[in-house]
Structure formats: C-alpha cells, structure tokens
Amino acid sequence: MQITSFLYYFLFVCLCFDFAQNQPNENPRRQRRRMSYRRSRKGSSAYRRPNRLLQLKTSATVTVVPIIPLINIDDGITEIFDSLIGLGGHESSYSVLPGKKGHCTANGMMMYDKAVWSPKPCITCLCSKGKVICDETTCLPLTCHRTVIPEGECCPVCSDIVLNISLDDTPEISGASPEPNDPSDPVLLQPLHIQTEMDELFRQEKEKFKGREKKIHKKDNKKTKEKKSQEEKKRHDHEAHQKVEEELRREEERRRAYEKEELQIEKEEEEKRKENKHPEQERKQQKSEEEEDEHILRGDVFRIPLRFPIPEPPAETPPLPTGCSNSDTTVSCINAKLTQIPPITDPELTSLELEGNSITSIPDEAFNGIPNLERLDLGKNNITSPGIGPQAFKILKKLKRLYMDGNALVHIPPELPSTLEELKINENHLHAIDEDSLQELKNLVTLELEGNKLSEANVSPLAFRPLKSLSYLRLGRNKFRTIPQGLPTSIQELYLENNQIEEISEICFNHTSNINIIVLKHNQLEESRIAPLAWINQENLESIDLSYNKLYHVPSYLPKSLLHLVLIGNQIERIPGYVFGHMKPGLEYLYLSFNKLNNDGIDPLSFYGAYRTLRELFLDHNELKFVPFGITDMKALTFLRLNNNKIRTVPTERICQSTVKDDNVDDDSDEEEEEGEVEDSRLEHLHLENNYINTRDLSPYAFSCIRSYSSVVLKPQKIK
Known part of the structure; x- marks a missing residue:
C-alpha cells in the first residue's frame, strides 16, 4: 500500500x-x-x-x-x-x-x-x-x-x-x-463570418482601384498616342532629311570616284607609253581596273552607308535689346542707351554698330558669340582702358575695321587681331604709344589717332615699325612740335594738322620714299625753319598743304614732283622768281588766297616753270591793284580767282591776248593766227567780284578768250 x-x-x-x-x-x-x-x-x-x-x-x-x-x-x-x-x-x-x-x-x-x-x-x-x-x-x-x-x-x-x-x-x-x-x-x-466580411472588403477595394486605374490608363494612353504621333512625325522628317543628305553624299562620292579614276587612267596610260609594257600585262591590268571600277560604281549598293551624327538644333538666339535692328549680317544698336555689349550669338554676323551708347567696358567674353565679325563700331561711348579685358579682341580672327572714336582710352587696346586693316581711335585721351602698342598689326592700312594728347616725347620712334602696310596716318589735333620719327616706309598720306610743329628737319622724310600727300595746316611753320633738303628729293610727293602757318613768302626747295601746293591763310607778300622752275613735270594747282600779296611781290618770273602746267590759280583776298603779269602765258589755266582785291581796271591784253589784223598778211596766215588763239587759252572760270572795277569801262575784248561770258563773275563790286 x-x-x-x-x-x-x-x-x-x-x-x-x-x-x-x-x-x-x-x-x-x-x-x-x-x-x-x-x-x-x-x-x-x-x-x-x-x-x-x-x-x-x-x-x-x-x-x-x-x-x-x-x-x-x-x-x-x-x-x-x-x-x-x-x-x-x-x-x-x-x-x-x-x-x-x-x-x-x-x-x-x-x-x-x-x-x-x-x-x-x-x-x-x-x-x-x-x-x-x-x-x-x-x-x-x-x-x-x-x-x-x-x-x-x-x-x-x-x-x-x-x-x-x-x-x-x-x-x-x-x-x-x-x-x-x-x-x-x-x-x-x-469566426467564419468575420473572415467573410474581410474578404468582401478586399474585393470591393480591388474593384475601386481597378476602375480608377482604367481611367488613368485611358488618359495616359491618349497622351502617349499624341506624343508618339509627334515623335513619329519628327522621325519621318529626320529620316527624309537623312535620305537627302545620303543621296547628296553618294553623288559627291561617285563624282569624286569618276574624277579620280580619270586621273588614274591618264597616269597609267602615260606610264604605259614610257615603260612599253607587255600586251598580256596590259590586259590583266585593264581587267583589274574594270573590276575596281565596278566596285566603285556599285559601292553605293553593297557598302553600308556612313552614319552621320544628327545635327543638333541651333541654340535659340537671345532677343536683341530695345533700339537694335538686324539687317542681313549687320546688327545696328546706334543710340540705343546700352550700358554693356549685348550678348549676341550669331556666327554669321559680320558687322556690329554700337555707336552712341553708354558702354564702359569690354569683357574678355564679349564677342564669343560673334567670332566672324569683320567690322566693329564702338564710337561715342565711355569705354576706358582698364575696362577692356586683355583677351577682349583676341577671338575676332577676321576683324578688319575697328572704330573707337570718342571714348576715354589712354592706351591703345591690347591684343588687337593681326587681320585689322583700319583702326580709328580719334577724340580719346591717348598720351603714349610705346614700341609694343601696335605689335602684330602688319596688315594695318589706315590708322587715325586725331584729337589725343600725343607728342614726340611720348611716341616711341619704334612705335610705327611693325606697320609694314600702313599707308594712311592721321595724327592731327595733338601736341607734336616736330614731325614724328620712325614713320613706316609704306606711308603715302600723312596728316598733322592742328599741332604745334615749328620746323621740318632734313631727316624727317628720309625713309618715306612713297609718301604722296603731306598736310601741315594750322601749325607754327616759317619758311626759314624748313630745311632745304627736307623733301626736295621726294619723287612721289605731289601735294603739300601749308595753310595757316607763319610763312612770309612761298617756300623754296619744294619737292620736284609737286603738283598741288596750298598756302592759304599765311602772311605771304612775295612769290620769288624761279621758285617753281625746278619742278617736273610742273605745278598744276596753286592756292594763295587770304595772304598779303601785292603787285610788287609778283613778277613774270614768279610763275616761271609753271606757265604750261598750271591749271588753277587762286589769288583772291589779297592786296592786288591790277591783274598780275604772266596770266596770258598760262596756256593750261582753266580757273582764275582774283576777287576781293583792289583791282580797278582790266586791260585788254592782261587776261586774253588780242590779235590785230595786218593788211600785208595774207588770209592764210590770218586763219592760222585765229586757230592759234582758240588753242592758246583754256580759261573757263574767272572771278573778279568785290573789286573796284567799273564794268562800263571794260573793253569788249578783255574776256574774248573765255568761251562763255556766263563764266565771268563781275558783280558785285565795291563802292569807291
């Protein structure tokens, strides 16, 4: 138990x-x-x-x-x-x-x-x-x-x-x-009925989402179809364009192949003649050439065409500012109130006008969109030297003309393109030109630097050395006291008006053998300050303008080739004898208006050497009391001005020679003399107004050599 x-x-x-x-x-x-x-x-x-x-x-x-x-x-x-x-x-x-x-x-x-x-x-x-x-x-x-x-x-x-x-x-x-x-x-x-209720909720939710999904799909399908139709149209256009380009390319290749083959055949025939080829070899070579021809001709069919890249559409050019206009290859923005260079993108543009604005600077990238510019006008702006970028003009590889008048430049802009042919920087504040200022401008033909602060002290003797093609130089309205040194040998026209030039030394024009025109008006020249050998040996110097200086008589030792001499507005009292005697072929135009010439300062020898060549003689606004001697000997004279003097009478033979018939001379000799009169005088225009001439006392033969009396101006006359 x-x-x-x-x-x-x-x-x-x-x-x-x-x-x-x-x-x-x-x-x-x-x-x-x-x-x-x-x-x-x-x-x-x-x-x-x-x-x-x-x-x-x-x-x-x-x-x-x-x-x-x-x-x-x-x-x-x-x-x-x-x-x-x-x-x-x-x-x-x-x-x-x-x-x-x-x-x-x-x-x-x-x-x-x-x-x-x-x-x-x-x-x-x-x-x-x-x-x-x-x-x-x-x-x-x-x-x-x-x-x-x-x-x-x-x-x-x-x-x-x-x-x-x-x-x-x-x-x-x-x-x-x-x-x-x-x-x-x-x-x-x-429980089972709860699960059934949840399944029903899922089913209803699915149906709602499916309905919304169908609606959204319909909208998107419509948009997709429209987008596809547009893309299909673009694709068709692009394919058509490609086909045209492909055909052109094939045609060009075919033409080149033909030309190349013709040249090849000619060369081979020439070689055959020289080398004496065997007939069998010639047949083989001909067969190979035929096969090559067939290959070239059929290359368009069996070869895959090259794929060229699709060109990108050009970028949209920004609109021009208000006040600008476009014409072909030129954009003009004159007085358009611009404060900077407008951003322009047009590779085909060749001319740009920006005159009269308030532009103060030129950055390095200012002209990146217009690299093919040939003419650029920037006059009357407020551009300063510090405001110009060091690479501002370097991109303009085709620029030929640059105008920058009326700005505030103190130096010539750096890195100017070597293609430049014309450069104008008048009315600025230039106060120096060193030996590198005009570097690389070997194609420059025209240079204008008027209205600045230039002098022989701030212009280097080597400044003009790079200008191998310069022929036109303007240095007026500056502060030169002597002719600038180092002028290029190519110079043809030199303008130095409105300076303070006092003398012309013997070495001024030693290297200017091609010079043709010298303008020295409005300076301080005296005839004693012009060296005897300054220009007497110039062979191409034809025109000298010494107006408004301090000359008391016509300068001696003028160039031998001189044709045109302007001495207006001096204090000339005398024309020395033989002063034009050494000139060949001879002086043609002599302008002595607004001086102090009187009859004692002119004698028959004053125009010696110019009697047969002088065409125009201006002696107006002087102190002449009668028509000077020697006018009748000027056989080529067409224009004579004697107005605004003190002339009182015009003798019969002082302007036109009169011929008196002699009874002992036969008619044939008379005809020869009359014919000689017609050929001797070519005078067409005569001005005698504003003198003291009594037109009623004039002889009817005083102007007989002038072909048209309407060309003789006698009125008005001064009152006694």
Whole structure:
C-alpha cells in the first residue's frame, strides 16, 4: 500500500515538473513570433494608412479581431498598426470572451475591451482596459513630380507608381507569422463570418482601384498616342532629311570616284607609253581596273552607308535689346542707351554698330558669340582702358575695321587681331604709344589717332615699325612740335594738322620714299625753319598743304614732283622768281588766297616753270591793284580767282591776248593766227567780284578768250 502511494506521488511530481517546464517555453515562442512580426514591419513601407474605416461591434458571442490588415498601395506590402501590438507590456488573450470590466465609451456607444474603431478618417482607436488609445496615420514626403490621393486613403501616392500597381498581385496578409499548429493563433480562432466580411472588403477595394486605374490608363494612353504621333512625325522628317543628305553624299562620292579614276587612267596610260609594257600585262591590268571600277560604281549598293551624327538644333538666339535692328549680317544698336555689349550669338554676323551708347567696358567674353565679325563700331561711348579685358579682341580672327572714336582710352587696346586693316581711335585721351602698342598689326592700312594728347616725347620712334602696310596716318589735333620719327616706309598720306610743329628737319622724310600727300595746316611753320633738303628729293610727293602757318613768302626747295601746293591763310607778300622752275613735270594747282600779296611781290618770273602746267590759280583776298603779269602765258589755266582785291581796271591784253589784223598778211596766215588763239587759252572760270572795277569801262575784248561770258563773275563790286 505504501509502495502504491509512493508511486502515485512520484507520478504527480513528474507531471508538475513537466507542466512547469512547458509553461516557460510558451513565452519565447510568442516572443519569436513578435520579433518576426517586427522584422516584417521594418521591411514594409515607410508610412501606414488604413484601407477602410473599420468599426467592429463586439458582443458576448463574437470575438474581436485584433489584427487589422492594411493594403499599402505603394509597394503592395501588408502592414499592421503599432498601437495594436504589445499594449501595456503584455499580449492580450483572444481565446476568452471579454468581461464587463475595461469597457470604453466613444460617441455615446459602449466599446468592449480590445474593441477597434475609427472616430475620424485616418485615425484608428483601441479600447484597452478602459482607456482609449488612438493612432493617427503619418505620411512621409514624396520625391516624385506628380502625387495622387486615392479615394478612401489618407496619404498621397506617386501617380506613376499607382499606374504600375496590379491589385491582383497583392500579397497575402501577413502579420505575426504564426505557426500553423499554434493553438493560441487568433486567426484560427476568429469566426467564419468575420473572415467573410474581410474578404468582401478586399474585393470591393480591388474593384475601386481597378476602375480608377482604367481611367488613368485611358488618359495616359491618349497622351502617349499624341506624343508618339509627334515623335513619329519628327522621325519621318529626320529620316527624309537623312535620305537627302545620303543621296547628296553618294553623288559627291561617285563624282569624286569618276574624277579620280580619270586621273588614274591618264597616269597609267602615260606610264604605259614610257615603260612599253607587255600586251598580256596590259590586259590583266585593264581587267583589274574594270573590276575596281565596278566596285566603285556599285559601292553605293553593297557598302553600308556612313552614319552621320544628327545635327543638333541651333541654340535659340537671345532677343536683341530695345533700339537694335538686324539687317542681313549687320546688327545696328546706334543710340540705343546700352550700358554693356549685348550678348549676341550669331556666327554669321559680320558687322556690329554700337555707336552712341553708354558702354564702359569690354569683357574678355564679349564677342564669343560673334567670332566672324569683320567690322566693329564702338564710337561715342565711355569705354576706358582698364575696362577692356586683355583677351577682349583676341577671338575676332577676321576683324578688319575697328572704330573707337570718342571714348576715354589712354592706351591703345591690347591684343588687337593681326587681320585689322583700319583702326580709328580719334577724340580719346591717348598720351603714349610705346614700341609694343601696335605689335602684330602688319596688315594695318589706315590708322587715325586725331584729337589725343600725343607728342614726340611720348611716341616711341619704334612705335610705327611693325606697320609694314600702313599707308594712311592721321595724327592731327595733338601736341607734336616736330614731325614724328620712325614713320613706316609704306606711308603715302600723312596728316598733322592742328599741332604745334615749328620746323621740318632734313631727316624727317628720309625713309618715306612713297609718301604722296603731306598736310601741315594750322601749325607754327616759317619758311626759314624748313630745311632745304627736307623733301626736295621726294619723287612721289605731289601735294603739300601749308595753310595757316607763319610763312612770309612761298617756300623754296619744294619737292620736284609737286603738283598741288596750298598756302592759304599765311602772311605771304612775295612769290620769288624761279621758285617753281625746278619742278617736273610742273605745278598744276596753286592756292594763295587770304595772304598779303601785292603787285610788287609778283613778277613774270614768279610763275616761271609753271606757265604750261598750271591749271588753277587762286589769288583772291589779297592786296592786288591790277591783274598780275604772266596770266596770258598760262596756256593750261582753266580757273582764275582774283576777287576781293583792289583791282580797278582790266586791260585788254592782261587776261586774253588780242590779235590785230595786218593788211600785208595774207588770209592764210590770218586763219592760222585765229586757230592759234582758240588753242592758246583754256580759261573757263574767272572771278573778279568785290573789286573796284567799273564794268562800263571794260573793253569788249578783255574776256574774248573765255568761251562763255556766263563764266565771268563781275558783280558785285565795291563802292569807291
């Protein structure tokens, strides 16, 4: 009996021990399920939203479903609210019916413990031991361009992502991943009609999404079709353009092949004649040439055509500023109130006019869009030397004409293009030209630097040496006292008016053998300060202008080749004899207006050497009392001005020679003399107004050599 009792006791202890051992194993198992559930949540979407506002009313016979499945439209992963898991530090038991304790009141309704409902959209509440715990849906910001909030949802989604979602592929609802044989699995314990209700909700949700998806697909299909039609049209145009280019290229290759073959045949025939090749070799070579011809001719058919890159469409040119106009290859912005050079991008532009604006600087990139510019006018602006970038003009490889008159430059701009042929920097503040200022301008033909502050002290003797092609140089309105040194040998025209030049030395024009015109008017020259050998040996110097200087008589030792001499506005009182005698072929134009000439300062020898060549003689505005001697000997004279003098009478033979018939001379000799009269005088214009001539006392033969009396100007005359 004792043995039997002991055996029962032993079995009871074993059962208790086994029960105690199985009880702690249950918690790790549930803990593992909880961890698995949390891991699945970490891999899901970054935000959560309820699929439908779900309110579940519980009764004494119905078990509340604690896990609310949510469909994530973004990536199709099922999620579960955090607030429904592990509340209060323990997991609720769904295997027992809820009791009366722990009820919650919401909106006048009694909610049992663990009941779930949505008082407002996007908010889900839970009754936990008499306390209401609510969870609000949170939405994270999206990075897509277009967003859409689906019907019944809380958070926006990318519209392009919605299009790609298929609700048929929605994964099965996953939660805590319960083991299939777990007796505490709430999904296995939930009633059948609750599961049916949830399936119905899923089905309705699928139908709604499918309807919205169809509408969006229709809109996108329409847009896609329009886009495809446009792309198809562009593609057809591009293919047609490519075909035309391909045909032209083939035609050009075919033509070149023909020309090349003809040249090759000619060369080979010439070589055959020289080498006298064997007939058999000639036939083989001819056959190979025919095969090569066939290959060339058929190359367009059998060879794969080259793929040319599709040319990119030209970039849109920014509109021109207000006040600018465009004509062919010229842009004109004259007086357009610009403060900077406008950004123009036109490689075909060759002329740009920016005169009369308020531009102050020229940056290095100012002309990057117009590299083929040939003419640039920047006159009458406020450009300063520091405002010009060191590389501003370097990109203009084709620039030929640059005008910068009327600015505030103190130095010649640096790095000017070597293609420059004409440079004008008049009316600035230039005060120095060093030996590097005009470097590389070997093609420069015209240089104008008038109206500056230049003098022989600040212009280097080597400044003009690089100008190998210079022929036209203007240095007027500066502060030169002597002729600048180092003038290039190519110089042909030199303008130095309105300076302070006092003398002309013997070495001034030693290296200017091609000089043709010298203008020295409005200076301080005297005849004694002009060296005898200054220009007498110049062979091409034809014109000298010495107007408005301090000359008292016509200078001696003038160039032998001189044709045109201007001495207006001096104080000349005398024309020395033989002063023009050494000139060959002879002086043609002599202007002595506004001087102090009287009859004592002019004699027949004054015009010696110019009688047969002088065409125009201006002696107006002097102090002559009668017509000078020697006018009748000027056989080539066509224009004579004697107005504004003190002449009182015009003798018959002083301007025109009169011939008196002699009875002893036969008629033939008379005819010869008359013919000689017609050929002797060529005078066409005569001015005698503003003198003291009494026109009634004039002889009818005084102007008989002048072909038209309308060319003789006698009125008005001064009153005695």
